Amino acid sequence: MAIKCSKCHSDNIDTARFCSNCAAPIQPSEKVSHTKTIETPKEGLTTGSDLTGGYQIIEELGKGGMGVLKKEDR
Numbered sequence: 001m002a003i004k005c006s007k008c009h010s011d012n013i014d015t016a017r018f019c020s021n022c023a024a025p026i027q028p029s030e031k032v033s034h035t036k037t038i039e040t041p042k043e044g045l046t047t048g049s050d051l052t053g054g055y056q057i058i059e060e061l062g063k064g065g066m067g068v069l070k071k072e073d074r
Contacts, residue, residue, distance in 0.1 A: 002014065003016060003026055005019035005021065005022060005024055005026065006024070006026075006027055007019065007022055007024040008021050008022040008024065010022070012026060036052075038051065038052060045057050045068070045070060047059060047060075051072065055072040056072060057070050057071070057072055058070070058071045058072060059071045
């Protein structure tokens with residue numbers, strides 16, 4: 001799929017960072033990938049807690065500096 005340069009309107013390969021004709025920076029496409037973030041309640045997730053998407057906490061598997069890993073059941 002070719003990307004059009006916004007300055008000279010020439011076609012460029014989809015991985016190009018600069019236009020092959022005029023060397024203008026190629027702007028990223030408007031398509032943006034979003035990820036879903038679940039905010040943890042201040043009291044934390046406990047055994048039996050329900051998560052988005054039909055998941056439920058069964059037991060804590062481990063924890064560290066960046067978070068807690070819990071086993072879930074769907």
